[in-house]
Amino acid sequence: MSTERERLHNLFPELDFDPEALRQKYREERDKQVIEVTAEAEADWVAQIIALAGTGATAFLEECTPGYYNREGRAGQTNMQNSPYAPGINAFNDLLRSWREAGDLHGMTLR
16 A cells, blocks of 8 residues: 555655755755756746747637637747646656756756
């Protein structure tokens, strides 16, 4: 019989990530209190999401009845940056796993 944590982990593999452990590690090793994403990393992520969303998302949103999800009929890049990670959850979890395993906090700043 599986535990609740095991069942949750099957649904949410990102539970492997323990932000408190990460914070503690960098407080001890580097005397830092805050870990933040850099502006460059954020811009790169948004650009990747937009590129992965492709033009199909815009075409679909332009055809929809005006509403919340297509900015009242004004579909465009703003909508595309709110798209999910197009390669899917398994690819996203692989991306997170690779980032964690690298251990260099690429795209983050410590202060």
